[in-house]
Amino acid sequence: MTAICSTPNVDTCRELGATTVWDRTHQPLSGMPQRYDAALNFGAWQDEEKLIGALKQGALGFASTVHPLLANFDSCGWLAGAWQTRSDLRRCKALAGAKGARYGWVVFKPEDEALDALQRLLREGALALPVGIAVPLSAAGQAFDRAARQLPGRALLLPSAA
Ligand SMILES: NC(=O)c1ccc[n+]([C@@H]2O[C@H](COP(=O)([O-])OP(=O)(O)OC[C@H]3O[C@@H](n4cnc5c(N)ncnc54)[C@H](OP(=O)(O)O)[C@@H]3O)[C@@H](O)[C@H]2O)c1
Incomplete structure (x- = not known):
C-alpha cells in the first residue's frame, strides 16, 4: 500500500502501515508508476487526473472524497456549477474507464x-x-x-x- 504525503508526514504514514511512501514535496505525482489496483484521493482535487493515471490497466477502481461538487456551485453558481460538475465527473469516469476501472465520488454522512x-x-x-x-x-x-x-x-x- 502506497501513501502520498508531504515530507513532514512521511514517518506518520509509515507508522500507520504504508509499505511505500511517495513524498509529494520532492516527487511529482506525474512520475508515479502505473501499477495500482485501486486508489483513494482524500488530498486534493487538482491531483485527481494524475492519480487516475497511476492506476494499472484492469484496475478495480478509484474513489475521491475531494470532488469539486460544492466548489463548482460556489465558483460558477447553481446552473453552471451543475454543468461543470457533470463534465468533471464524466471526464474522470472516462479516464478511469479507459483503464477498466470503476470511478466514484464519496459523500460522507454521519453513521x-x-x-x-x-x-x-x-x-x-x-x-x-x-x-x-x-x-x-x-x-x-x-x-x-x-x-x-x-x-x-x-x-x-x-x-x-x-
Ligand atoms: N466528500 C465528503 O463528504 C467529504 C467529507 C469530509 C471531508 N472531505 C474532504 O476530504 C479532504 C480531507 O479531509 P481532511 O479533513 O483530512 O482534510 P485536511 O486535514 O485538510 O487534510 C488534507 C491533507 O491532504 C494532504 N494534501 C494533499 N494535497 C494537498 C494540497 N494540494 N493542499 C493541501 N493539502 C494537501 C495534506 O497532507 P500532506 O501535506 O501530508 O500531503 C493534508 O494534511 C478535504 O479536502 C475535505 O474537504 C470530503
Missing part, C-alpha cells in the same frame, strides 16, 4: 455504527487524532484561522460549558 467503530479504535490506540487547537465555540475564529494556515493537528470546537 452511528461507523462513529462507534472509530471511538473503539481510538480507545484501543489503533487510531490517533492529533489535535492542534481546542477552543469553545465563542473562539471559533482562532480555530478557523489555524485551519486556514494549514498548521498541523485538528482544530476542535468545544460546546460552551453550561
Whole structure:
C-alpha cells in the first residue's frame, strides 16, 4: 500500500502501515508508476487526473472524497456549477474507464455504527487524532484561522460549558 504525503508526514504514514511512501514535496505525482489496483484521493482535487493515471490497466477502481461538487456551485453558481460538475465527473469516469476501472465520488454522512467503530479504535490506540487547537465555540475564529494556515493537528470546537 502506497501513501502520498508531504515530507513532514512521511514517518506518520509509515507508522500507520504504508509499505511505500511517495513524498509529494520532492516527487511529482506525474512520475508515479502505473501499477495500482485501486486508489483513494482524500488530498486534493487538482491531483485527481494524475492519480487516475497511476492506476494499472484492469484496475478495480478509484474513489475521491475531494470532488469539486460544492466548489463548482460556489465558483460558477447553481446552473453552471451543475454543468461543470457533470463534465468533471464524466471526464474522470472516462479516464478511469479507459483503464477498466470503476470511478466514484464519496459523500460522507454521519453513521452511528461507523462513529462507534472509530471511538473503539481510538480507545484501543489503533487510531490517533492529533489535535492542534481546542477552543469553545465563542473562539471559533482562532480555530478557523489555524485551519486556514494549514498548521498541523485538528482544530476542535468545544460546546460552551453550561
Ligand atoms: N466528500 C465528503 O463528504 C467529504 C467529507 C469530509 C471531508 N472531505 C474532504 O476530504 C479532504 C480531507 O479531509 P481532511 O479533513 O483530512 O482534510 P485536511 O486535514 O485538510 O487534510 C488534507 C491533507 O491532504 C494532504 N494534501 C494533499 N494535497 C494537498 C494540497 N494540494 N493542499 C493541501 N493539502 C494537501 C495534506 O497532507 P500532506 O501535506 O501530508 O500531503 C493534508 O494534511 C478535504 O479536502 C475535505 O474537504 C470530503
